Amino acid sequence: xxxxxxxxxxxxAAGDVSPAPDLLxxxxxxxxxRVIRRRTAIGGALAVxxxxxxxxxxxxxxxxxxAAGRVRGDLAQDHELIGRIRSLIxxxxxxxxxxxxxxxxxxxxxxxxxxxxxxxxFVETVDGxxxxxxxxxxxxxxxxxxxAMLAGPDRDVLVVITGGAGVAYSAKYDIDAAGRIVRTFDPxxxxxxxxxxxxxxxxxxxxxxxxxxxxxxxxxxxxxxxVVGDKDAANRMPERIERALPGRGTAWRDExxxxxKDWWDVGAQIPYADPYGFHVWTGPSEWRLSGATADxxxxxxxxxxxxxxxxxxxxxxxxxxxxxxxxLGRLEDGLSTDATDGFGETYPILHARLPQxxxxxxxxxxxxxxxxxxxxxxxxxxxxxxxxxxxxxxLEVRPRQGRAVRVLLP
Amino acid sequence: xxxxxxxRSRSTGLLRVAYLLTGDRHAAxxxxxxxxxxxxxxxxxxxxxxxxxxxxxxxNRATNRWRSRARRLETPLGVQHEQAGPDHGEDVAxxxxxxxxLRDLPxxxxxxxxxxxxxxxxxxxxxxxxxxxxxxVKSNASRGLDRLRRVLGxxxxxxxxxx
Numbered sequence: 044x045x046x047x048x049x050x051x052x053x054x055x056a057a058g059d060v061s062p063a064p065d066l067l068x069x070x071x072x073x074x075x076x077r078v079i080r081r082r083t084a085i086g087g088a089l090a091v092x093x094x095x096x097x098x099x100x101x102x103x104x105x106x107x108x109x110a111a112g113r114v115r116g117d118l119a120q121d122h123e124l125i126g127r128i129r130s131l132i133x134x135x136x137x138x139x140x141x142x143x144x145x146x147x148x149x150x151x152x153x154x155x156x157x158x159x160x161x162x163x164x165f166v167e168t169v170d171g172x173x174x175x176x177x178x179x180x181x182x183x184x185x186x187x188x189x190x191a192m193l194a195g196p197d198r199d200v201l202v203v204i205t206g207g208a209g210v211a212y213s214a215k216y217d218i219d220a221a222g223r224i225v226r227t228f229d230p231x232x233x234x235x236x237x238x239x240x241x242x243x244x245x246x247x248x249x250x251x252x253x254x255x256x257x258x259x260x261x262x263x264x265x266x267x268x269x270v271v272g273d274k275d276a277a278n279r280m281p282e283r284i285e286r287a288l289p290g291r292g293t294a295w296r297d298e299x300x301x302x303x304k305d306w307w308d309v310g311a312q313i314p315y316a317d318p319y320g321f322h323v324w325t326g327p328s329e330w331r332l333s334g335a336t337a338d339x340x341x342x343x344x345x346x347x348x349x350x351x352x353x354x355x356x357x358x359x360x361x362x363x364x365x366x367x368x369x370x371l372g373r374l375e376d377g378l379s380t381d382a383t384d385g386f387g388e389t390y391p392i393l394h395a396r397l398p399q400x401x402x403x404x405x406x407x408x409x410x411x412x413x414x415x416x417x418x419x420x421x422x423x424x425x426x427x428x429x430x431x432x433x434x435x436x437x438l439e440v441r442p443r444q445g446r447a448v449r450v451l452l453p
Numbered sequence: 454x455x456x457x458x459x460x461r462s463r464s465t466g467l468l469r470v471a472y473l474l475t476g477d478r479h480a481a482x483x484x485x486x487x488x489x490x491x492x493x494x495x496x497x498x499x500x501x502x503x504x505x506x507x508x509x510x511x512x513n514r515a516t517n518r519w520r521s522r523a524r525r526l527e528t529p530l531g532v533q534h535e536q537a538g539p540d541h542g543e544d545v546a547x548x549x550x551x552x553x554x555l556r557d558l559p560x561x562x563x564x565x566x567x568x569x570x571x572x573x574x575x576x577x578x579x580x581x582x583x584x585x586x587x588x589x590v591k592s593n594a595s596r597g598l599d600r601l602r603r604v605l606g607x608x609x610x611x612x613x614x615x616x
Contacts, residue, residue, distance in 0.1 A: 046570065049598060052605060053571040056551035057469035060478060062485070067460050070489040 065181070068155050072162070072181045115236040116141035116149075124149075128166050132175055138163075138187055139204055143239045145195030147173070150204045150237070152187065159184050165192045165202070165265050180263045189255040192265040199244040201251070203262065205233050208255035210262060212240070215250040216317060222354045222370030223314040228254055248350040252319040264321045284408060286428040288334025294341045295333065297362060306365050307333070309345050309356045315368070317349065325351045327374075327391050330406050332428050337401075341366070344395065344404040344430065346374065353379070355395045357404070371395045377453065382407075385445030392440050393428075394452055402430040403438075403452055411441040414452075456496045459503050460489060466572070467507055473567045474515035476552045484514055508572070508582040512564045554604040561585075562597035569594045 063069070118124055118140040125137050128149050135151040146168030152161045164179035182188045187206040194200040203210055211228035219225050231238040242251060253262035298304075305311040308331070332344045336359055343358040343366070353374040360366035372378055378395040393406040405412060406428035413421040414435045421439060424431065431438075441447040454462075464485065471481035488510040492499060499506050555563050561583065568579045569590070579590045 046598070049566075049601060050570045050573070052547065052551055053473060053567065056548045057472050057571060060465075060468050060472050060481070062464040062468050063482065066464055066486065066489070067457060069486055070460065070493050 065160060068160060068181055072179060112136055112138070115139040117235070118142055118147055118149075119235075121147075127173060131166065131173055132164070139235070139237050141202075141235075141237055141239060143194055143200050143202060144241060145200040146171070148192070148194050148202050148239075150187075150190065150202075152182065154184070155181060161185070163188060163190060165190070167192065167194050169196075176265045178265050180265070189253070189262040190265060191253055191262050193242075193245070193249075193269065197244040198266075198269055199242055201238070201240045201242045203231060203238040203240075203253060205231075205236060205238065206255070207236075208257040209233070210238065211254045211256055213252040213254070213319070214242070216252065216320060218354065218373075220370070221368070222356060222372075224317045224320070224349070226252055226317075226319075228252070228319075230256070248323070249321045251321065252317065254319040261319060267321050267323060283329045283331060284406075284428075286330070286332045286406070286426065288332055288342075288428070288430060289425070290335035290339075291333055294335035294339055294362065299362075303363075303365075307341070307343050307358060309358070309368055310347050312368070315347060315354075315356075322350055324348065327351075327353060328408065329353070330393055330428065332404060332406065332430065334430060342401065342430065344397065346393065355393070355404075357395075357397045357401070359399075359401065369398050371397070380448070380450050382440060382442070382448040383445065384442040390442065392438070392448065392450055394438055394450055396433070396452070397430065400433040402433050403435050404428075404430050405438055407440045407442075409443055413439040413441075415439075454503070456493055459492075463504055463507070464489070467504075467511065470508065470567055470572055471511050471515065473552070473555055473571055474511060474564060476556045484511060487514060505578065505581060508568065508574075509584070512568070512582055515560070515564070550605055554601050557604070558597050558600060561589075562593045562600070565590050565593035566597040566601065570598075 113119070114125060114137050116139040121140065124147060125140060128137050128140070128151065129135050132151055132153060134153040136153060138150045138152055140147065140149040148168065149166040150163070151166065152163045155162045160181045161184050162179040163182045165176045166173050167176060168174070176192060180188065180190065187204065189204065189206045189208050189210055191201060191203045194202055201212075210231050210233070212231050213226040213228045215226075217225045231240065249264075249267065253264070254260060255262050299307055309315045310329070327348060329348050330344070330346045334342050336342045340359050340361050344355070345358070346353045346355050355371040355374060355378050357369045357371055358366035359369075372395075374391070374393070374395075378393065380392045380394065381389050382392055383389050390407060390410070392410075393404060395404045396402075397404060405414070405424070408427055410427050412424040412427060412429065414424060414431045415421045415437050416432070416434045417436050436452055438450045438452055439447055440450065467488075468481055468485050471484045472478060475481045475484060488507055491510060492503060492507060496503075555567070558566065564583055565579060568574050568582055569576070574582070576587045576590050579594070580587045583590060583593075585593075
């Protein structure tokens with residue numbers, strides 16, 4: 044085959060894929076929530092909400108009441124307020140308007156640019172003026188989904204629109220001895236379609252969770268990014284680093300599929316995630332090393348990050364068997380060491396001892412690694428991640444730029 | 454060019470790249486949406502050509518991606534995506550063979566081949582997207598092509614595909 048033929052083959056293989064027609068709407072809606080991000084001036088339809096201007100709270104002549112649908116909330120009859128919200132958000136139908144300790148707050152829907160989909164969002168009060176939150180979520184036309192926002196300068200007033208689903212609240216989470224996320228949920232008492240509740244002000248992370256009991260489960264939080272400081276807001280990549288270790292080829296000859304695939308990915312298992320919590324990803328990168336034990340079983344060593352703190356896990360089992368999840372602990376508790384490279388950048392060195400004398404998982408992105416046993420010779424490691432023998436006592440890490448670092452392996 | 458125009462004019466090409474990088478239509482759509490979301494938030498701070506930024510982000514994420522969690526739960530249900538038209542038999546066979554062959558390539562070789570020969574990028578732009586030297590691009594593309602030739606040649610020619 045010639046280069047031209049390769050081009051033709053690749054073009055024909057990819058030729059008929061095309062994006063979903065609502066891609067732009069989805070991007071706009073999801074762009075505010077996926078990972079941490081700076082509050083930034085944005086374009087497109089959402090900017091109409093964000094930059095539609097500030098509407099003073101001072102009384103104006105009464106506006107017409109909303110044309111369609113009953114407005115809920117204790118400010119539903121404040122037609123002047125409702126009118127100003129509608130003038131602030133083009134095409135908005137106010138779903139709920141209520142008084143909160145942070146001033147009037149409203150929830151609205153309006154048609155999106157995609158037929159059959161509406162945008163759902165919030166209006167809050169900032170320094171005595173109404174302002175639309177920049178993030179909106181797409182919903183099927185004519186519906187309201189469970190949604191929430193944090194109001195007030197300290198973001199300590201929780202406003203929940205239930206959308207007809209009973210919503211339960213959890214104030215915080217704990218991590219149990221097996222590395223699982225543990226929460227207690229209590230039902231929220233809804234008043235005319237919404238809940239307003241003071242909560243402790245978040246400090247760069249948010250511990251609460253909301254669960255819709257009779258609906259989609261997850262509750263959309265419109266302004267998660269406001270609890271994260273700008274300096275944390277860079278998108279750090281990669282989020283996950285995958286490495287195949289020696290011996291993987293044989294043990295993983297039949298790659299797991301379907302639910303069996305999730306057996307080997309702790310991050311896909313609900314007890315170890317926090318599906319109803321609200322988290323932003325601020326790093327560090329997550330590792331997932333897959334290989335084989337000395338006796339030929341499959342082996343995975345994985346780290347999971349939640350609110351900037353990482354937990355380490357190990358899984359080992361024969362092909363076809365469900366592995367037990369062994370919790371190794373938090374990286375900050377002696378499983379990781381921070382070093383600085385020649386560019387002045389801090390990088391983490393993973394060194395987690397595995398159970399059953401399976402070895403020590405070591406990793407440092409884009410670094411050369413060596414290990415030794417007591418005062419023996421330094422032995423090179425292929426790649427920047429490995430499981431080295433359990434007898435290893437010391438690790439040397441050589442970044443591409445900068446001085447090598449030695450780490451004692453407990 | 455504004456963000457909306459960028460998405461409208463470039464998303465098909467970027468999706469094709471993502472498709473061949475991931476080998477999966479849905480994974481490609483997810484990947485592209487994630488990258489565009491990232492760009493949407495940073496749009497005014499993206500330096501240089503946004504398409505180059507998008508390519509680099511696609512490659513980075515495709516290389517490091519294996520996340521079944523963290524899907525966006527706010528995605529509305531029941532939205533009809535545009536579907537590909539019906540395939541001819543030979544195209545089905547070709548696509549399957551190409552995706553299988555690409556899947557077996559190391560990530561860097563796969564990315565070099567896709568950007569160089571699907572996107573038709575010059576070597577220096579591929580190097581920028583992959584964050585490596587032009588020499589590395591050439592060697593990765595060359596090795597990737599050699600493997601593709603070995604795999605695709607015999608499997609496709611007997612099925613009547615004109616090559």
